[in-house]
Amino acid sequence: MSHSLSHSKWLCKYHIIFTPKYRRKIIYNKYRESIRDIIKSLCSYKGIEILEGHLMPDHVHLLLSIPPKYSVSSVMGYLKGKSSLMIF
Secondary structure, eight states: OEOOSSOOEEEEEEEEEEEEGGGGGGTTTHHHHHHHHHHHHHHHHHHOOEEEEEOOSSSEEEEEEOOOOHHHHHHHHHHHHHHHHOOO
């Protein structure tokens, strides 16, 4: 399913993996549910669709549909920055 802007159609899917500092295994502990909810809310706020996501003990897999008006690096900076502020 492609999405459209005023003069274009787009279908941008990205498989993104990110880890905590030093790859510490902290995601399955007390932070797992809050990380899931925070990432969902941040993505919905920006209009980013989460197609699939998995939380592993030391990393996160996300399959995201990101609109072309956002760069992948700006989306990841936003997700990692805001989620770390909201968790800690």
